Amino acid sequence: MKKEFKGTDSYIASDALSEVVNAATALGRPLLVKGEPGTGKTLLAHAVAKDLGKRLLVWNVKSTTKARDGLYIYDTVQRLHDSRFSDNDVSDIKNYIRMGKLGEAFTADEQVVLLIDEIDKADLEFPNDLLNELDEMSFHIHETDETISARHRPIVIITSNNEKELPDAFLRRCLFHFIAFPDEQMMERIVRVHHPDIENKLLAEIIKKFYWVRSLDSLRKKPSTSEIIDWVSALVTGGVDPRRIKKEIPFLGVLIKKEQDIDIVLAQANPY
């Protein structure tokens, strides 16, 4: 029986999320994950790798990243330099071809988890350039006329922050999951993972206050999961009394990062 992803000690996955991960694995298709910042999109891949006991390869996409960078890199400059002093065997082009992250995932000896992080950061054409590679799980190296195909179809997890729309043709090939913002019970479980010893009363007050802050519509950036975890750390370290949280918001700066938002929260908290 193949092991199924269920979440880990430090990463709580909803049923929907673990089902989707398992479905993507079974179908051999990439999983595209979207969601508010701080809902654990990137962590998902780490958790999947940890839970299934597989190696994780991370491909961080930047605005200048090109699809080919992930397949392989042909180091022309090195080869040109070498040719001046005949340091290496310049005639063998293979010496100057290095695998990118996708190439590494394809050539790995066992199935790996490949995280393509923040795919929307790159050029609009980037996802399109990867269509065939992700479909067939193989690519061609022009310089050596070699075809690299995946020995074991990697589990591909792609995250997007919604900065750009991804092309339809690309989307058709993926499974999609939107990580909704956790509700209060879920949040309680998540906080407990990070702070197992926290008092019930304190946690209840924190969560109540946190969702109240999030409910303010005019905020430019709503606090997310990573902020509440930092906030809990601050409150626990500072030894803040739960009653104080009821009345005010200590360490507001941990929760809210924008100046205007701080004003909004303070104005709402103390209307008089």
Next chain:
Amino acid sequence: MFTAFFFTLKRFGVPVSINEWMTLQEALKAGLADASLSVFYRLARAILVKNESYYDRYDRAFAEYFKGIESDDILVDEILKGLEDVDPLTLTEAEKRLLQALPLEEVLENFRKQWEEGHYKGHVGGDRAIGTGGRSTQGAFGYNPAGVRIGQGYGRHGSAIQIAEKREFRNYSSDMILDTRILRVALSKLRTLLPEGPFDELDIDNTIDKTCRNAGDLELVWKRSRKNKIKVLLVMDVGGSMEPYHWAVSKLFSAAKSQIKDLKHYYFHNCVYQDLWTDIERSSSIPTSDVINQYDKDYKVIYVGDASMAPSELLDVNGCIEYFYRNEEAGIWWLHKLMARFPASVWLNPMRRRIFETSLSGRMISKIFPMFELTLDGLDEAIRALLKPKRPVITPEEIQSFISRRNRPYQTMY
């Protein structure tokens, strides 16, 4: 399987393709749905829906398609009917013997009784309910998907429908009026990439060329990579009738400012005449002709306004609503001039399409500029229209025909 569901999704405007539908079939074949409707709900959503703004429509389509299972009564009827519909050909001899040992009517009656007493709760399909006398459902009806599967599915059925009906993702639905983050995302699609910035890409051809000229001594040539370069003019209506939409417009503005480096903005009141205001209080202005001459035609222009005004404001000399303002040329001609100069223009209207299309001025202006609702969908379409090859600019003859075709009851006033 569920082919009608595919068309239900289409009808609700969820863009599903055959490819994805086949993937879903593959997944069902692989048993990933686990014979549970709520797993099916999430699995189908992951495969078929690729944007959270369609989750709400998916929910509605799902609720409609599977709504037959909503009420208990209907479900009971369906299960009972399913039990009657047992295909005897699928029975093995052993199963047949078991079934014969247990009169079907008795089973159904017992099932109904148990059902009404609520015994199905907490039990997977209530094998107690159907399998009386210690006989489990599995034994007698194991071959029958209608028996166990539907019964088992009930609690989950219900929950999937409930999830669908809760419409949790309504806020991500794109016909909602926008918030800044979503707007920024939408506007970021406007970015186009052109060579700019540091020289950090190796230009192989030139490197070889230079190196050869250098008698083989390596000389590397670098070229610039591509950077975003988009120029946008945002022209906003700040007239009285725009007051209710102030919030939406200011959000659009702040989102545009953060996404577009080269953003110029101007204001007008109801219609554009020979001056455009440079501030929202309308205290300083720049001649519209300067704007036309100053900016090159690569600028993409986004007008924001409700396009609702008296026909005279659009079509008449001195038609401007402001008493002390005289315009020698009718507003419609200024709009035409702007469009002719900046062919990549769109008009965003904060009102619903069905409303702005009923007003005369709205109809005429949308003949000049492609007009879209100021919603996420509308903005998407507008941006696509901005990036696509331009539609032909309206001809002066057509504009003239607008003016002359109108009946002019107030003609004598001027």
